[in-house]
Amino acid sequence: MGTEAVIIQILLNGFMLGVQYALIAVGFTLFFGVLDIINFSHGDVFMLGAFVGLTLINLFTKLGWMGGGIYPLTLFMIFFFCMLITGFLGILFERFAVKPVSESPPLMSLLATLGLAIAIREAVRLFYPMGSESKRFPELLAPIFAGTSKAFEIKGVLLRYDTLLIFGIGVAVIIVVSLYINKTMIGLGIRAVAQDSEAAMMMGVNRDMVVDVTFFIGSALAGLTGILNGLFYNTVIFDMGAMAAVIGFSAAVIGGLGNIYGAIIGGFVFALTQAFSAAFIPRGSEYMDVVAFGVLIIFLVFKPSGILGEKMHERV
Amino acid sequence: MPRLPRTITAALTALVLIAAMGLFSAALAKETVKVSFIGPLTGKHAKMGLSCKNAFQLAVDQWNASGKNKYEYEVVALDDECVPAKGVQAATKACSDPDIVASASHYCSMVAITTTEVFHRFGLSSTVWGAVLPAITYGNEYKEICRVNGTQVEQNKFNAELVVDKLGFNKFCIIHDTTDYGRGHLEYFEAELKARNAEILGVYGVSMEQKDFSTILSKIKSLNPEVVYFGGLTPTGVLIKSQMDKLGIPAQFLGTSGIKADDFNSALARHAEGVICMLDGAPIENLEGGPEFAAAYAKAFDTPLEAYAPFAYSAGNVIMKAVEKVGPDRAKLVDAIDKTDTYDIIGHIHFNEYGQNDTPLVTAYVSQDGKWVPWEDSEYASGKRMLPGLALKKGVEWQNPYTP
Numbered sequence: 001m002g003t004e005a006v007i008i009q010i011l012l013n014g015f016m017l018g019v020q021y022a023l024i025a026v027g028f029t030l031f032f033g034v035l036d037i038i039n040f041s042h043g044d045v046f047m048l049g050a051f052v053g054l055t056l057i058n059l060f061t062k063l064g065w066m067g068g069g070i071y072p073l074t075l076f077m078i079f080f081f082c083m084l085i086t087g088f089l090g091i092l093f094e095r096f097a098v099k100p101v102s103e104s105p106p107l108m109s110l111l112a113t114l115g116l117a118i119a120i121r122e123a124v125r126l127f128y129p130m131g132s133e134s135k136r137f138p139e140l141l142a143p144i145f146a147g148t149s150k151a152f153e154i155k156g157v158l159l160r161y162d163t164l165l166i167f168g169i170g171v172a173v174i175i176v177v178s179l180y181i182n183k184t185m186i187g188l189g190i191r192a193v194a195q196d197s198e199a200a201m202m203m204g205v206n207r208d209m210v211v212d213v214t215f216f217i218g219s220a221l222a223g224l225t226g227i228l229n230g231l232f233y234n235t236v237i238f239d240m241g242a243m244a245a246v247i248g249f250s251a252a253v254i255g256g257l258g259n260i261y262g263a264i265i266g267g268f269v270f271a272l273t274q275a276f277s278a279a280f281i282p283r284g285s286e287y288m289d290v291v292a293f294g295v296l297i298i299f300l301v302f303k304p305s306g307i308l309g310e311k312m313h314e315r316v
Numbered sequence: 317m318p319r320l321p322r323t324i325t326a327a328l329t330a331l332v333l334i335a336a337m338g339l340f341s342a343a344l345a346k347e348t349v350k351v352s353f354i355g356p357l358t359g360k361h362a363k364m365g366l367s368c369k370n371a372f373q374l375a376v377d378q379w380n381a382s383g384k385n386k387y388e389y390e391v392v393a394l395d396d397e398c399v400p401a402k403g404v405q406a407a408t409k410a411c412s413d414p415d416i417v418a419s420a421s422h423y424c425s426m427v428a429i430t431t432t433e434v435f436h437r438f439g440l441s442s443t444v445w446g447a448v449l450p451a452i453t454y455g456n457e458y459k460e461i462c463r464v465n466g467t468q469v470e471q472n473k474f475n476a477e478l479v480v481d482k483l484g485f486n487k488f489c490i491i492h493d494t495t496d497y498g499r500g501h502l503e504y505f506e507a508e509l510k511a512r513n514a515e516i517l518g519v520y521g522v523s524m525e526q527k528d529f530s531t532i533l534s535k536i537k538s539l540n541p542e543v544v545y546f547g548g549l550t551p552t553g554v555l556i557k558s559q560m561d562k563l564g565i566p567a568q569f570l571g572t573s574g575i576k577a578d579d580f581n582s583a584l585a586r587h588a589e590g591v592i593c594m595l596d597g598a599p600i601e602n603l604e605g606g607p608e609f610a611a612a613y614a615k616a617f618d619t620p621l622e623a624y625a626p627f628a629y630s631a632g633n634v635i636m637k638a639v640e641k642v643g644p645d646r647a648k649l650v651d652a653i654d655k656t657d658t659y660d661i662i663g664h665i666h667f668n669e670y671g672q673n674d675t676p677l678v679t680a681y682v683s684q685d686g687k688w689v690p691w692e693d694s695e696y697a698s699g700k701r702m703l704p705g706l707a708l709k710k711g712v713e714w715q716n717p718y719t720p
Contacts, residue, residue, distance in 0.1 A: 006538045009563075013530035125358075132362045133579035134554045151564070158564045233527065234558045235583045237551055239360060243525045278531040285532045286494050286521035 005156035006279070014275035015268070016163065016232065019170035022267030023225040024248030025255065026177060027218035029263040032252070033194030034214045035102045037109040041093060041116040043245025045219045049086045049226025050137065050236040051124055056081055057138055067143075075140060082227055083220035090219020091212050099211065117245065125238040134237045137230030141165055166228050173224060177217065178260055190214055194258060250296045256309025265307055269295070346388040349644040351376065351635055352410040353628070354403070354421040354431075355446070357395035360551055364423055364577065367622035368445060369393050372420055374613055375632030386640055392416055396427045403427035404434055411438030417644045418443070418653065420631035423624060425449035425497035435460045441638075441650045445631040446624040448573055448596070449500045453672040459654045462667050464634060465627045466596040466676030468500045471572060474678040475594050476508035478691065479543060479570060485705060487515045489541040489567070491532065491556060493548035494521045501547025501572050517541050524552060529559050537565050542705050549574040554583045561587050566714060568592070568705020576623045581686045586718040588683040590696065590704045595623055597662050598679050599690050605661040630660040685719050 024046055031039040056078045060066050065074045097116045101109045125131040141162035142150070151160040181187040189210045192200035201207050230236045247270060255266025270292055277291035278284045284291075299306060353372045356365035369391075376389045394410060396403035403422065410419050411434060418441040422428035428447035435442040436458040444452055444463040448471060453463050479485045488509060492498035502519065509516055517539040520532045533556070536544060544560065544567045546553050553575040560569065571580075571593035581588045600606040600621065609629060613621050638652035657666045668674040680691035684701070695701040695717075707714035 002538070006534055009534040009537075010531050013528070013534060016530070017528050125362075130363070130579070132358075132360060134551050134583035136583045136585055160562065163562070232562075233555060234562075234587075235554050237360070240527060243527065274528075275531045279535060283519075283521060286523070288531075289523060289526075 002156065008155065008157045010275050010279045011272075012157065012159070014272040016167055016271075017275065018268035018271035019167055019174070020225055020229055020232075020244075020267075021247055021251045021271050022174060022264040023170060023221050023228075024244055025251035025263035025267045026174070026260055027222050028249050028252040029255070029258055029260055030190070030214050030218045031098075033258045034190060034197075034211055035098065037098060037102050037106070038113065038249060039098060039218075040110065040113040040245050040249070041097070041120060042113075042218065042222055043241035043243070043248060044117045044120040045086055045090055045093070045241070046222040046226045046229070046244050046248075047124065047236070047238065047241030048089065048120060049082055049223030050230045050240065051128060051135075051226070051238075052085050052223060053078060053082045053227040053230055054135060054137060054236060057140070071143060078140070079224065079227060082223050086223025086226070087216040087220035090215040090222075093219075094211065094215040098215075117241070121238055121241060128238070131238055134235045137234050137236050139234060140231055163232065166232050170225075170228055173221065174264055177221065178264075180217070181260060186210070186213055247292075250293065252306075254296055254299050254306055256306030259306070259308045262306050262308035269307070346386065347644070348390055348415075349387040349417055349639055350390045350392050350413065350415040351632070351639075352392040352394055352413075352416045352419040352421075353632075354394045354396050354406045354410065354419060355423050355628075356398040357393065359397040359399070361398045361423060361549070363579065363619075364446070364622045364624060365395075365398075367617075367619050367625045368423065368628035370617040370619055371609075371613060371621075371625035371629040372445075372632045374609075374616055375629045375636065377616070378612070379633075379636045385636075387644060389636060389639075396422060396424070396431075398424040398427060400427050400430040403431050407431040407434040407442070408438075411435065411440045416440070417639060417646055418635045418649050420445050420628060420635060422447045425452065425500065426495045428452045429455070429496055432456055432458060432461050439646055439650060441635070441646070441653045443631040443634055443653060445628040447497075449496055450504070451496070451500070453670045457670070459650050459671065462634075462653055462656065462671035462673075464631050464662060464665055464673050465624065466678060467672065468504045468572070470676055470678050471594045471596065472501065472504040472508050474680065475505060475570070475572070476512060476514075478680050479568075479592070480509065480512045480514050483703070483706065485514070485542045485568065485709070487517055487540070487542045488545055489517050489536045489539060489543070490519045490545045490547070491529075491536075492519070492521055492546070493524050493552055495524060495548075497549075497574070498547045501574075505545060505547065522548070522552065522556075524549070526552070527555060529556050530563065533559055533563050533565060536567075537563055541567050542709055543568045543570050545570045546575070547572055550577045550580045550583075554580060557584055557591065558587055566704060566708045568703055568708070573623070576681060576688060578620065578622075578688075581683055581688065585686060585720070586716055588686065589716050589718040590701075590714075591683040592691070592703075593681050593688070595679055595681060596676050597623075597626060598677050600626060602690075603661045603663070604659075609661050626662050630662045630665060633660050634658065634665060 027042050060074050097112050101112045145161045189205045192205050193210045251266035251270045252263045255262030273292045273295050274288045278288040353369050376391050379385050394406035396406045410416050421442045423446035425447040441460050448468045450467040450469050492502040557569050569591045573595045576593045576595040600610050634656050642648040642652045664675040665673050681688040682694045682696050691697050701717050704714040
């Protein structure tokens with residue numbers, strides 16, 4: 001494996017990671033857009049998605065639906081129900097812990113969502129069977145490629161079909177969400193509330209409904225990312241959301257908080273910074289987070305509105 | 317003077333008698349002595365912590381039920397969450413309670429190294445039951461700190477003897493977590509490899525919060541090592557091994573005591589097959605009194621018996637033997653525990669001038685069909701199965717023999 005191959009492999013790794021960061025960052029940016037709050041429980045909704053997925057897999061395995069001709073439908077149902085459940089949980093969390101404090105000083109909402117994050121995390125640890133252990137997440141996509149070589153090599157770089165599929169699903173979902181926000185009436189409502197909540201309400205936009213839909217979309221995206229993360233790493237653990245929240249938020253800030261495309265770009269910038277600093281700085285694996293968060297600080301100091309952000313936001 | 321009715325007089329007499337009996341039996345009751353257990357009771361390492369707390373509790377219950385005890389023992393269990401700051405809080409809490417006479421403390425090295433000062437300052441004896449960083453005992457001359465389990469020095473020496481001297485591996489990449497624990501493993505394993513002229517192709521530090529290792533693993537893949545050594549704990553180890561397989565790295569995965577937990581096998585299933593690790597002590601069935609201990613544990617608790625539970629149990633016995641000998645006096649206990657020379661289920665326990673048990677056992681394990689099997693008893697040692705690293709060395713494709 002030559003240097004060229006290593007660089008290609010690292011780029012691919014960076015893109016894989018970037019899709020996941022971007023999907024989480026989109027949630028942060030949506031919530032900030034409509035409610036002007038930083039929802040730190042978002043990372044733990046991502047973790048919850050992975051555990052809801054795992055529970056559905058166990059359930060469908062017991063029902064005997066994890067094989068045969070029904071398998072593609074089962075796969076679809078796992079994704080669909082996971083997004084549905086995490087989406088509704090997102091609305092529930094918003095109604096009970098986020099919206100009531102959205103008019104309070106930013107510190108209050110920050111504290112409320114941080115508290116919610118810890119509550120979700122600890123609930124999974126305590127109530128999921130053997131919740132404190134790393135859990136095996138089955139290779140759900142492998143049966144699709146059964147009978148094939150499962151991977152191919154280009155210039156010494158190993159590309160697995162299932163990894164490419166995970167990447168494809170992530171990219172497709174990002175495209176669908178951006179189309180939804182930009183091309184539908186509800187998307188228009190979300191953008192209107194994000195721009196000027198009061199003016200939007202005066203124009204007949206139902207703000208409560210918009211907030212609910214936004215939390216549904218953001219949380220369902222996090223749930224989907226949880227499954228994709230489980231499929232990619234094949235293990236999930238109850239504390240996987242903590243770092244995901246910090247990174248997702250950082251990516252949203254780098255891209256420009258409140259801007260969906262910014263969040264996507266921020267996700268990739270963060271992931272590639274991590275990947276290349278780990279690869280090319282001496283002992284870089286120890287310092288990759290230092291470098292990546294250093295980039296965040298540089299943005300906060302010199303361009304606090306982020307790459308695509310338009311207005312200056314109050315920093316948290 | 318009016319006389320009390322006879323029934324009231326009888327009732328009052330009975331009450332006085334009962335009260336007197338109560339006082340008498342209280343005077344006869346044994347003095348209660350508190351001993352603290354500190355370990356990760358919540359968080360990622362809670363499974364290990366809870367199992368060891370139960371083992372410690374079992375030791376206490378057995379002393380209390382023995383009838384030979386001069387004192388009645390009570391466990392004060394404190395949670396360190398495997399977080400140094402929480403560990404210091406827990407240690408300070410134990411030290412500040414004048415009823416607590418000694419402590420059995422810590423699974424995580426980074427916590428144990430931080431609390432040595434606290435125990436020394438308050439003069440409370442702390443017997444470490446799980447943390448393996450050498451500096452916890454060798455880095456100071458505090459009589460308060462003793463340790464029943466072995467250290468990374470013995471573990472890594474044993475590790476290198478197996479993989480370099482016996483199995484003939486020569487090209488290594490080292491991944492370690494950036495805590496004191498991980499750095500300790502790096503230091504001692506690197507020293508053992510250098511002493512044997514083995515080639516170290518790369519050293520990579522990773523944080524405990526990190527979930528994606530694909531970049532360093534891509535670099536490791538390009539270096540083509542025979543062995544990837546990991547000095548760290550199970551949650552990180554699981555992620556690294558899983559991602560190694562995804563990237564198609566055929567090297568032998570070699571761990572330390574940090575990954576010797578059942579969830580390493582359950583989380584990785586077939587991907588754990590052929591992984592080697594080391595652990596202080598010996599399999600429970602090979603320990604003297606081990607099967608009885610395991611049976612008593614299973615009878616008393618639902619939680620599974622984890623790797624360091626026998627050490628926590630022995631730490632409890634060391635403490636209580638000392639209390640029986642010199643009484644519940646902190647200063648006398650520091651001396652008495654420091655001079656321990658006894659036998660328990662983990663074998664001979666003798667603390668050297670640093671308070672380190674200088675007769676520790678180390679056993680190598682290999683993951684075989686989802687279970688940790690002692691190396692000597694495994695099909696890999698008998699030659700029936702081939703290690704992935706040996707297949708790589710011989711240039712043959714490794715067929716995973718895992719059968720659940």
